[in-house]
Amino acid sequence: QVQLVESGGGLVQAGGSLRLSCAGSGRSFSGDAMGWFRQAPGKEREFVAVISWSGGSTYYFDSVKGRFTISRDNAKNTVYLQMNSLKPEDTAVYYCAARAHYSEYVYAVYDYWGRGTQVTVSS
DSSP states (O other): OOEEEEEEEEEEEEOEEEEEEEEESSSSOSEEEEEEEEEESSOOOEEEEEEESSSSSEEGGGGGGGTTHHHHHHHHEEEEEEEEEOOGGGGGEEEEEEESSSOTTTTTOOOOEEOOOOEEOOO
């Protein structure tokens, strides 16, 4: 069974940091582009960041640039999202996803999705 499983979410104060992980199983995702998305209560899911299969290319949503960093470890079949200087508006369920080809189009279709991890930032 092919799965993406997110972890690392939690409750943090504004200005704090969290590191999310997304572990793949059932197949290798080392050749896939990997993305992070988030969905806040009452809002549509939005793109956060994407990384190419090699890690050589990354792209971020404007509101997280300079604060979030996406990275990957293909040997561990895992992608990460380091989140610093967190703000209450970053509160959301965070999802990772995989697609065959790297794209900076924020509405690109992804083939595999995790179930999400909750991030709550208190003011």
